[in-house]
Amino acid sequence: MVEGAEDHPRSSIPKEELPVPATHTQSYATSKSIFEHNRKYIPGGVMSLPRRTEPELAFEKAKGAFMWDADGNRYLDYHAAFGPTVLGHNDHYVNVAVERTLKAGLDLCGSGTNTLEGRLAELMCTNIEVCEMVQILNTGTEATMSALRLARGITGRDHIIVMQGGFNGSHNDVACNVLTPIELIGPRVSPGEYKYIPLGSGVPLAHQQLVHIVNFNDLDSVKYVCKRYPIAALITEPILQNIGIIKPLPGYLQGLRELADKYGFLLIFDEVKTGFRHSLGGYSKISGVRPDLAVFAKAMANGYVISCLVGKRELMQCIADADPTKRPFVAGTYNGHPLSLSAAIATIERLLEGNGEIYERLNRLGEQIQAGIEDILRACGITGVVARQGSAFCIYFMDHEPRDWHDLASNHDFARDRNMRQKMIQRGIYFFPVETKQCSISAAHTEADIELTLGMLDQCLHS
Numbered sequence: 001m002v003e004g005a006e007d008h009p010r011s012s013i014p015k016e017e018l019p020v021p022a023t024h025t026q027s028y029a030t031s032k033s034i035f036e037h038n039r040k041y042i043p044g045g046v047m048s049l050p051r052r053t054e055p056e057l058a059f060e061k062a063k064g065a066f067m068w069d070a071d072g073n074r075y076l077d078y079h080a081a082f083g084p085t086v087l088g089h090n091d092h093y094v095n096v097a098v099e100r101t102l103k104a105g106l107d108l109c110g111s112g113t114n115t116l117e118g119r120l121a122e123l124m125c126t127n128i129e130v131c132e133m134v135q136i137l138n139t140g141t142e143a144t145m146s147a148l149r150l151a152r153g154i155t156g157r158d159h160i161i162v163m164q165g166g167f168n169g170s171h172n173d174v175a176c177n178v179l180t181p182i183e184l185i186g187p188r189v190s191p192g193e194y195k196y197i198p199l200g201s202g203v204p205l206a207h208q209q210l211v212h213i214v215n216f217n218d219l220d221s222v223k224y225v226c227k228r229y230p231i232a233a234l235i236t237e238p239i240l241q242n243i244g245i246i247k248p249l250p251g252y253l254q255g256l257r258e259l260a261d262k263y264g265f266l267l268i269f270d271e272v273k274t275g276f277r278h279s280l281g282g283y284s285k286i287s288g289v290r291p292d293l294a295v296f297a298k299a300m301a302n303g304y305v306i307s308c309l310v311g312k313r314e315l316m317q318c319i320a321d322a323d324p325t326k327r328p329f330v331a332g333t334y335n336g337h338p339l340s341l342s343a344a345i346a347t348i349e350r351l352l353e354g355n356g357e358i359y360e361r362l363n364r365l366g367e368q369i370q371a372g373i374e375d376i377l378r379a380c381g382i383t384g385v386v387a388r389q390g391s392a393f394c395i396y397f398m399d400h401e402p403r404d405w406h407d408l409a410s411n412h413d414f415a416r417d418r419n420m421r422q423k424m425i426q427r428g429i430y431f432f433p434v435e436t437k438q439c440s441i442s443a444a445h446t447e448a449d450i451e452l453t454l455g456m457l458d459q460c461l462h463s
C-alpha cells in the first residue's frame with residue numbers, strides 16, 4: 001500500500017473534482033484552433049495518426065471515468081486511451097507511487113539495476129503463470145519486435161505467421177492487414193494465406209515475403225503455411241481486440257499450441273490489450289493455453305509507458321546468453337524507467353487487492369452494459385450483437401458474433417456503427433469514433449455511469 005493513498009476513496013474522483021452534470025455544448029471551437037496550430041508543426045497535427053478522428057478533439061484533463069476537452073465538454077470515457085486505463089484515468093494510488101519515486105530522487109541512471117525493476121519482475125513472475133522471466137521494455141511495438149527476434153534467434157528460422165485483422169505494432173513484421181478493405185485482400189481462402197497489405201509505405205518487399213497472413217480461428221491455414229515454410233513463430237492476440245472483440249472458437253488456441261509443438265515454431269500471445277485487463281495473467285490464464293512467449297503493455301501500468309516480454313525461463317534466458325551469437329539484441333535507453341516501474345507495481349498491487357475483486361466488479365459492469373444494450377437493440381428492432389470479454393465490449397450490427405475479419409467486414413453495418421459513435425460523442429459518451437473499435441469500462445465507472453450510457457444509447461439508436 002502506497003503511503004498517503006488511504007485518505008482517498010480508491011476508485012472514485014476526489015470530491016473537489018467531482019464532475020459537474022453533463023455540460024456538453026457541442027462546440028469544438030477551441031479544439032479546432034489547437035489542431036490548426038499543431039498542424040503547422042506536427043504532421044497531421046497529432047502525435048499518433050490513429051488518434052485523429054472526427055470530430056477533431058483536443059483533451060485537457062481526465063480523471064476517473066471522465067475526460068474533458070478543451071472547450072469544457074465532459075465525456076464519460078469508453079476509449080480508455082486504446083486500452084490502458086483499467087483503473088480509470090489518473091488513479092490516485094498509482095499517482096502517489098509515481099510521485100514517491102520522483103521525490104525519492106531515483107531517475108533514469110541508465111547503468112546497472114535497481115530494486116524497483118527486481119520488485120516488478122518478482123511481482124510478475126509470482127502472479128502470472130506464463131511469466132517465468134521478464135524483460136521490461138517501453139511500447140507494445142518494441143515488445144512484439146523483440147519477441148519475434150528472440151523466436152527467430154532460437155529457431156534459426158525467418159518466416160512468421162500473423163493474423164488477418166490482428167494488430168501487433170508498427171514494425172515491419174506486423175504493420176499489416178488490420179481493417180484492410182476486403183477488395184484489397186480478396187475473398188476468403190482456407191486453407192491458404194493472404195497477401196501482406198502494409199498499413200503504409202516503406203516496408204521492404206523482401207521483408208513482406210517472410211510474413212504469412214492467415215485468418216483467425218482457422219487452424220487449417222496455419223497447417224498449410226507450416227507445410228510450405230520454415231516458421232519461427234506465430235504471433236496472435238488471443239482475442240482480436242483491434243477490430244472489436246473477436247474471440248477464439250473453442251479449441252482454437254489449444255490447436256495453435258499443438259501445431260506449434262508439431263511444427264517447432266514458438267507460439268507468441270500478444271497480450272498488449274488482453275493482459276491485465278481481463279485478468280492479471282492475461283487471456284492465457286483464462287483460456288488455460290500456455291504460449292511460449294507473451295507480451296504485455298497498456299493496462300500493465302494504467303497508462304504509464306511500459307511493456308514487457310515474458311515467457312519460459314529457458315527461452316527468456318537466451319536474451320543474456322553468454323554466447324553473443326545466440327542472444328538477440330534487446331536493449332533500450334528507457335527500459336525500466338523508474339516512474340513506469342512504480343506505476344506498474346502500484347497498478348498490479350491494485351489489481352491483486354481482495355483476490356482480484358476488481359475483475360469481478362469490471363465483469364459485473366460488463367454484464368450490466370451488455371444486457372442493457374441487448375434490450376435496446378431488441379426494442380429498436382435493430383439486428384445486432386454484443387461481443388464482450390469482461391470489461392471490454394463491442395456492438396456489431398450483424399446477426400452473429402464475427403469469427404474473423406472476413407466475416408466482420410462482409411456482414412457488419414459500418415455506416416450505422418459510425419453514426420452511433422458520432423451521436424454518442426455529441427451526448428458526452430466517448431465511444432471512439434472509428435467503426436469496430438471496442439469500448440472498455442474502467443474500475444472508476446459506476447453502475448450509474450452504465451445506466452447513463454444506456455439511456456444515451458437508447459436515444460441514439462432510436463433517432
Ligand SMILES: Cc1ncc(COP(=O)(O)O)c(C=O)c1O
Pocket residue numbers: 082138139140141142144167168169170237242270271272273297
Ligand atoms: C495488441 C497490440 N499489440 C501491440 C500494439 C502496439 O503497441 P504500441 O502502440 O505501444 O507500440 C498494440 C497497440 O495498440 C496492440 O493493440
